[in-house]
Amino acid sequence: MIQTTPTTKTRPQPNLENSYDVVVIGGGPAGSTVAALVAEQGRSVLLLERTAVPRFHVGESLIPETYWPLERLGLLDRMRESAFPKKFSVQFVSEGHKESAPFYFDEHNPHESSVTWQVERGIFDEMLIDRAVELGASCRTDAQVLDVMFTEDRAKGVRVKTEDGTRDIACQVVIDASGQSAFLASRLNLRVPDPKLRMATIWTYYENAIRGKGKDEGATLILQTPGKKSWFWYIPLPDNIVSIGCTGTLDYMFGDKLPAADVYERELKRCPALQRRLEPAQRVADHFTTKDFSYTTSKSAGSGWLLVGDAGGFIDPVYSSGVFLALKSGWMAADAIAAAFKTNDFSETTLGSWVPEYRAGVSRFRKLVYAFYSTEFSFGSFLKQHPEYHSAVVDILIGNVFKPELDEMFEAMGTP
Numbered sequence: 349m350i351q352t353t354p355t356t357k358t359r360p361q362p363n364l365e366n367s368y369d370v371v372v373i374g375g376g377p378a379g380s381t382v383a384a385l386v387a388e389q390g391r392s393v394l395l396l397e398r399t400a401v402p403r404f405h406v407g408e409s410l411i412p413e414t415y416w417p418l419e420r421l422g423l424l425d426r427m428r429e430s431a432f433p434k435k436f437s438v439q440f441v442s443e444g445h446k447e448s449a450p451f452y453f454d455e456h457n458p459h460e461s462s463v464t465w466q467v468e469r470g471i472f473d474e475m476l477i478d479r480a481v482e483l484g485a486s487c488r489t490d491a492q493v494l495d496v497m498f499t500e501d502r503a504k505g506v507r508v509k510t511e512d513g514t515r516d517i518a519c520q521v522v523i524d525a526s527g528q529s530a531f532l533a534s535r536l537n538l539r540v541p542d543p544k545l546r547m548a549t550i551w552t553y554y555e556n557a558i559r560g561k562g563k564d565e566g567a568t569l570i571l572q573t574p575g576k577k578s579w580f581w582y583i584p585l586p587d588n589i590v591s592i593g594c595t596g597t598l599d600y601m602f603g604d605k606l607p608a609a610d611v612y613e614r615e616l617k618r619c620p621a622l623q624r625r626l627e628p629a630q631r632v633a634d635h636f637t638t639k640d641f642s643y644t645t646s647k648s649a650g651s652g653w654l655l656v657g658d659a660g661g662f663i664d665p666v667y668s669s670g671v672f673l674a675l676k677s678g679w680m681a682a683d684a685i686a687a688a689f690k691t692n693d694f695s696e697t698t699l700g701s702w703v704p705e706y707r708a709g710v711s712r713f714r715k716l717v718y719a720f721y722s723t724e725f726s727f728g729s730f731l732k733q734h735p736e737y738h739s740a741v742v743d744i745l746i747g748n749v750f751k752p753e754l755d756e757m758f759e760a761m762g763t764p
C-alpha cells in the first residue's frame with residue numbers, strides 16, 4: 349500500500365564537517381543524481397534533505413529515456429528486480445471518449461530502454477539517495493537549508509538547521525535541487541511563471557481498479573474530458589494501487605472554491621472511460637492538491653551555484669517528463685562540475701556549460717505541452733496530415749528531446 353504519511357523510519361545521520369567540495373540542497377531525484385555522480389568523481393559531497401526519508405511525492409510515471417541516467421547511476425538491476433510495474437506504452441483517450449491505440453515505445457526503438465517503470469516515489473527516491481551514499485556522498489535528512497551564503501557574487505556555502513541546531517557550511521559549489529520550492533531561484537528573483545500553463549491538479553489512489561492485460565498492465569492512460577476542460581492520468585502502481593490525478597486550469601479547477609474532493613468527483617463524472625475502470629475499485633487515500641507548478645528560471649547557473657531538476661523550472665505533468673529531466677540535469681551538471689574542479693574555474697560559464705543544450709530539450713517538451721492544451725489542435729489530425737512526424741512525436745514522448753532536428757516539426761505544428 350502506498351505510504352502517504354511521514355515515515356517513522358530513521359536513517360543513520362553522518363556528522364557534519366565545516367566544509368565540503370559540493371553541497372546539494374534537496375534529496376529528490378535531481379539532488380541525489382548530482383550528489384552521486386559528483387561523489388563518484390572523488391569529491392566530498394553533502395546532500396541535505398529537509399524531510400525524513402522516504403517521503404511521499406507526486407510524479408510516479410517514468411519515460412523510457414530515464415533508462416540512460418539509471419544506467420549511468422548503476423541502478424538498472426535494482427529497477428529490474430523491483431516491484432514497480434513495467435510501462436510499455438502510453439495511451440490517450442480523447443475528449444470524445446475515443447481510445448487511441450497504445451503508443452508502444454518498443455515499436456519505435458526495439459531496445460530494453462523502451463520499457464520503463466511506474467514507481468512509488470518514496471521508494472524510488474530513497475533508492476537514489478542510497479546510491480548517492482554508496483558512491484561516497486554524506487546525506488543528512490531532517491536538515492533544512494535556511495540560506496545560501498555569498499561573498500560578493502560567488503556562492504560560498506549554506507546555513508542549515510538540523511536537530512543539533514543551526515550552522516554554516518562552506519563549499520566550492522552549491523547545487524539547488526530543492527524542487528518546486530525553487531529555493532535559490534526565489535531568493536535571487538529568477539523564477540518566471542508560465543502564463544500559458546496556470547494549472548492545478550487533484551490526485552488520489554484507488555485499489556483494485558481495472559487494468560489492461562499483459563503488456564498493457566502497466567500502461568499510463570491520459571484521458572481528456574469534454575471540451576478539453578481537464579484530463580486524468582491513470583498510473584498503475586505496485587500492490588494493485590492506481591494513482592489517478594486530474595489537471596485543469598487553476599480557474600476551472602478552483603475558481604468556484606469548491607472542496608478538492610467535489611471538483612475531483614465532478615470531473616470523474618465527465619470521464620466515462622475512467623469511471624468504467626474504477627467500477628470495482630475503492631479509494632484508499634485522501635485527495636491531494638498542487639497548483640501553479642509551471643515556471644522557468646531566467647538562468648540556471650551562476651558563480652559557484654547551479655539549479656537542477658524542478659528547482660530550475662517545471663513544465664507540466666502531462667508527458668511525465670519531470671523525473672527524467674531531474675536525472676538528466678543532475679547528470680549534465682555533474683559533468684560540468686568535474687570540468688570546474690579540473691580547471692579550478694567555478695564561473696557561470698563553466699558551471700552552466702550544459703544549460704543551453706538542456707534548455708533546448710526542455711523547450712521541445714514544452715511546445716508539445718502547449719499543443720496538448722490547445723483547443724484547436726488534435727494529435728490525430730496532425731499526424732494524419734503529417735505522417736512524416738510520427739517518429740518525432742514519439743521521440744518527444746519517450747524523452748529523446750536533445751535533437752535539434754525535432755524543431756522542424758514545430759514549424760508544421762504552428763508552435764515554433
Ligand SMILES: Cc1cc2nc3c(=O)[nH]c(=O)nc-3n(C[C@H](O)[C@H](O)[C@H](O)COP(=O)(O)OP(=O)(O)OC[C@H]3O[C@@H](n4cnc5c(N)ncnc54)[C@H](O)[C@@H]3O)c2cc1C
Nearest residue numbers: 374376377378398407408409493526527657658665670671
Ligand atoms: C501534478 C504533478 C504530477 C507529476 N507527475 C509526474 C510523472 O508522472 N512523472 C514524472 O516524471 N514527473 C512528474 N511530475 C514531476 C516530478 O514530480 C518532478 O519533476 C520531480 O520530482 C523533480 O525532482 P527534483 O529532484 O527536482 O525535486 P523533488 O522531487 O521535489 O525534490 C526536492 C527535494 O528538496 C527538498 N527541499 C526543498 N527545500 C529544501 C530546503 N530548503 N532544504 C533541504 N531540502 C529541501 C524537498 O523536501 C524535496 O525532497 C509531476 C509533477 C506534478 C506537479
